[in-house]
Amino acid sequence: MIKVTVWNEYTGQDHPEVVSANPGGIHAVLASFLGEETDFKVRTAILEEPQCGLTDEVLENTDVLLWWGHSAHHMVPDEIVEKVVKAVQKGMGLIALHSSHLAKPFVRLMGTTCTLKWRDGDYEKLWTVAPYHPIAEGVPECIDLESEEMYGERFDIPEPDELIFLGWFSGGELFRSGCVWNRGYGKVFYFQPGHETNRSYSNEHIQKIIINAVRFVAPTIKRNKISCPNPQPAMKTEKIKV
Amino acid sequence: MIKVTVWNEYTGQDHPEVVSANPGGIHAVLASFLGEETDFKVRTAILEEPQCGLTDEVLENTDVLLWWGHSAHHMVPDEIVEKVVKAVQKGMGLIALHSSHLAKPFVRLMGTTCTLKWRDGDYEKLWTVAPYHPIAEGVPECIDLESEEMYGERFDIPEPDELIFLGWFSGGELFRSGCVWNRGYGKVFYFQPGHETNRSYSNEHIQKIIINAVRFVAPTIKRNKISCPNPQPAMKTEKIKV
Amino acid sequence: MIKVTVWNEYTGQDHPEVVSANPGGIHAVLASFLGEETDFKVRTAILEEPQCGLTDEVLENTDVLLWWGHSAHHMVPDEIVEKVVKAVQKGMGLIALHSSHLAKPFVRLMGTTCTLKWRDGDYEKLWTVAPYHPIAEGVPECIDLESEEMYGERFDIPEPDELIFLGWFSGGELFRSGCVWNRGYGKVFYFQPGHETNRSYSNEHIQKIIINAVRFVAPTIKRNKISCPNPQPAMKTEKIKV
Amino acid sequence: MIKVTVWNEYTGQDHPEVVSANPGGIHAVLASFLGEETDFKVRTAILEEPQCGLTDEVLENTDVLLWWGHSAHHMVPDEIVEKVVKAVQKGMGLIALHSSHLAKPFVRLMGTTCTLKWRDGDYEKLWTVAPYHPIAEGVPECIDLESEEMYGERFDIPEPDELIFLGWFSGGELFRSGCVWNRGYGKVFYFQPGHETNRSYSNEHIQKIIINAVRFVAPTIKRNKISCPNPQPAMKTEKIKV
Numbered sequence: 001m002i003k004v005t006v007w008n009e010y011t012g013q014d015h016p017e018v019v020s021a022n023p024g025g026i027h028a029v030l031a032s033f034l035g036e037e038t039d040f041k042v043r044t045a046i047l048e049e050p051q052c053g054l055t056d057e058v059l060e061n062t063d064v065l066l067w068w069g070h071s072a073h074h075m076v077p078d079e080i081v082e083k084v085v086k087a088v089q090k091g092m093g094l095i096a097l098h099s100s101h102l103a104k105p106f107v108r109l110m111g112t113t114c115t116l117k118w119r120d121g122d123y124e125k126l127w128t129v130a131p132y133h134p135i136a137e138g139v140p141e142c143i144d145l146e147s148e149e150m151y152g153e154r155f156d157i158p159e160p161d162e163l164i165f166l167g168w169f170s171g172g173e174l175f176r177s178g179c180v181w182n183r184g185y186g187k188v189f190y191f192q193p194g195h196e197t198n199r200s201y202s203n204e205h206i207q208k209i210i211i212n213a214v215r216f217v218a219p220t221i222k223r224n225k226i227s228c229p230n231p232q233p234a235m236k237t238e239k240i241k242v
Numbered sequence: 243m244i245k246v247t248v249w250n251e252y253t254g255q256d257h258p259e260v261v262s263a264n265p266g267g268i269h270a271v272l273a274s275f276l277g278e279e280t281d282f283k284v285r286t287a288i289l290e291e292p293q294c295g296l297t298d299e300v301l302e303n304t305d306v307l308l309w310w311g312h313s314a315h316h317m318v319p320d321e322i323v324e325k326v327v328k329a330v331q332k333g334m335g336l337i338a339l340h341s342s343h344l345a346k347p348f349v350r351l352m353g354t355t356c357t358l359k360w361r362d363g364d365y366e367k368l369w370t371v372a373p374y375h376p377i378a379e380g381v382p383e384c385i386d387l388e389s390e391e392m393y394g395e396r397f398d399i400p401e402p403d404e405l406i407f408l409g410w411f412s413g414g415e416l417f418r419s420g421c422v423w424n425r426g427y428g429k430v431f432y433f434q435p436g437h438e439t440n441r442s443y444s445n446e447h448i449q450k451i452i453i454n455a456v457r458f459v460a461p462t463i464k465r466n467k468i469s470c471p472n473p474q475p476a477m478k479t480e481k482i483k484v
Numbered sequence: 485m486i487k488v489t490v491w492n493e494y495t496g497q498d499h500p501e502v503v504s505a506n507p508g509g510i511h512a513v514l515a516s517f518l519g520e521e522t523d524f525k526v527r528t529a530i531l532e533e534p535q536c537g538l539t540d541e542v543l544e545n546t547d548v549l550l551w552w553g554h555s556a557h558h559m560v561p562d563e564i565v566e567k568v569v570k571a572v573q574k575g576m577g578l579i580a581l582h583s584s585h586l587a588k589p590f591v592r593l594m595g596t597t598c599t600l601k602w603r604d605g606d607y608e609k610l611w612t613v614a615p616y617h618p619i620a621e622g623v624p625e626c627i628d629l630e631s632e633e634m635y636g637e638r639f640d641i642p643e644p645d646e647l648i649f650l651g652w653f654s655g656g657e658l659f660r661s662g663c664v665w666n667r668g669y670g671k672v673f674y675f676q677p678g679h680e681t682n683r684s685y686s687n688e689h690i691q692k693i694i695i696n697a698v699r700f701v702a703p704t705i706k707r708n709k710i711s712c713p714n715p716q717p718a719m720k721t722e723k724i725k726v
Numbered sequence: 727m728i729k730v731t732v733w734n735e736y737t738g739q740d741h742p743e744v745v746s747a748n749p750g751g752i753h754a755v756l757a758s759f760l761g762e763e764t765d766f767k768v769r770t771a772i773l774e775e776p777q778c779g780l781t782d783e784v785l786e787n788t789d790v791l792l793w794w795g796h797s798a799h800h801m802v803p804d805e806i807v808e809k810v811v812k813a814v815q816k817g818m819g820l821i822a823l824h825s826s827h828l829a830k831p832f833v834r835l836m837g838t839t840c841t842l843k844w845r846d847g848d849y850e851k852l853w854t855v856a857p858y859h860p861i862a863e864g865v866p867e868c869i870d871l872e873s874e875e876m877y878g879e880r881f882d883i884p885e886p887d888e889l890i891f892l893g894w895f896s897g898g899e900l901f902r903s904g905c906v907w908n909r910g911y912g913k914v915f916y917f918q919p920g921h922e923t924n925r926s927y928s929n930e931h932i933q934k935i936i937i938n939a940v941r942f943v944a945p946t947i948k949r950n951k952i953s954c955p956n957p958q959p960a961m962k963t964e965k966i967k968v
Binding site: 357361470474481 | 656657716
Binding site for chain 4: 379
């Protein structure tokens, strides 16, 4: 079983178009389709819970953390951020969704500013550039999203270890929409679709990508402690005199 | 001085729109603006010359080879292709332009099929994703090309060592338009604009990119011979008995 | 089931130390431990069989091809090499073992010379640098090989997409011993241990790595045909007049 | 002119072997040979100066910052660290030397723990794996360092954008000793040699590498502000009705 925790800041519920796009909140929509996978055990966590719902017990029992945040990035305490970062470095997978490009744990793991261009309401065509990648398994070469927030380059990220999806936007921009990085023993996947007033998480292909990504970033092993060991030499060597 | 050779298959001169887009041939247009750089020494070579204009003497005296081919890829003899490939592996820079994605030397150096999607006459917006890269120096974040051949993903190339430009096309596709790879001691830059009936090589920004690329792929050193040496050990080592 | 074909040039059987190190040939030793995995269906092929044992039927029914060659690289016909290369580009995984760094299919897929330094009979310590990688699952951080052929840098390969193992040699050299590249829809893993007079393929950890690698390079999908499609536009776009 | 600032924590001066290995401090030794390059303008800064010697004025007038720290990482205030990180993200080059693998600015830019193995007093052979790289220009394929601190894998860093040097150690370990990453508009080079009781910075080849690195990480452009712009669309697009 892959233990999955879906985190959402869960704000904006006073906007009807936010509520209607993702009834019950984005975490509920994500947990709903993820929960249908028989090898996933899914729970959710939100900002207003104690410790943002991310207690030590929760993090220790999470293989893959999905993160959706936007207007409340600054409300996540640095102490929680450090725990999430350490959990990734020890092996927990992280999937940063849409506006989580500026979520504190993602920015900390990248080491860059993660800034980009944006504009509401473009038509997006999401292209697969690495069709052989496990995250693209069963995904069509192009997914049409009739309305999405445009995210455009220059996206200030480290060169991805693997670039899997590129987004084309009707207003003239494009974006590295699906990227993978290793950080310590953990894998990080950033995925661009998912604006709070759009219905991308109801798209079957977007769901397939997120399901694939959970399996891909799930750890094979976790590291227990972080230290700099000082071993004895195993070999005795000297320079050959010529 | 960087010794530059511009190679062009130089076909299609019976089509007036080819002739008018690049008067004198694409090699002449490229050599003209490259020749204005005081640190470049530029010559041209074309398919119909003996040995395609790429004699041992020419290759030995070339730091950077630009290549433009399209309908006559198959007419370049394999023997010449091998010489070009070896020259790159020893340090010569190669800039493969536009439809040279299927030129034999480029395909040999990539190890993939280098296939892609295509369609004539789209509007292209060429975006810089690595603005800090020497090839992007002095280049705007977006270059508008009013008419270019659409090249679309999936572009079957090895993961680029560096991805510098992405192309957005009006019909809905996008493309990894500017990519760098190391092959042996040589650097390879693939650059998408430059269809034979369009005037992209007259665009000042496209010219700037190609000029920058010549300097970037010019070798710092060249390898003289290709061999597998069998050295004596430098160290005497044994396992420490525990 | 993953359909595995183990290819070996199977030469040197007139040398007793070759025969005793890998009784029945390296292909037999590899097939023996691979055959114990219940999700693998393993067959072997050798140079002296018709078409090197690599008929169209065999290649079409191979998910992962292991390749061991050394003194007979030149005896593999180019026609067979091209078929192997195309099969990889369409999705077949390739594991190139030890002296197969100069095997024609590997060199064709890399696009470099794949030269290196070598010397018989060093002590090797094989270090894991990507312990989180599926190929390193269950593998100790360091494997001691009491006698192996030293392979040393500069190894003339393209920058690996993933570097998993580094080899330390008692005479003073080191080597990028375990590397992964994507080529088309296929994954390629190069793995250094396995000299014909040494017993590395009897080491349980080396076996574990090769078993892991088979699962890792096995394709999720295969590409049927290689072509450059010419699609109709999906979008109608014009520049906004300002 | 490349404006170079050499930062050193400058501790341990009560240990005679530290003083004698690098008279005047490591910053003085580095500044001395860097100062001989006619295109470099070099200054130094140390921990005990106000604001660690890294005032806004100094950082704004620094193209390349060299950093050497070890036992006093924790004494660099987080506010200074953030300024250094931001300066790199805007384009300043950073060269992190030896035990600066745990310096706060380096760790922040990597997003990993940067832990490793260590042991005093090994013999090191430093091998060039990317001889074509500008940082390796004029550098021999192997540099012998008769006494250096062993740094060993697993080095917990993100996959380097370019791996240039590997270190072999007499006790049986090896290390990714020279690595480059892009972070925002800035380049980061980590370089392993330089223990405080050894004389590696007096080695002419080590000096050559550091001089080359300064030129390589010097910015071509700097980014002025860090923001997420909200541009108007440039194109008007609609889906083609079929």
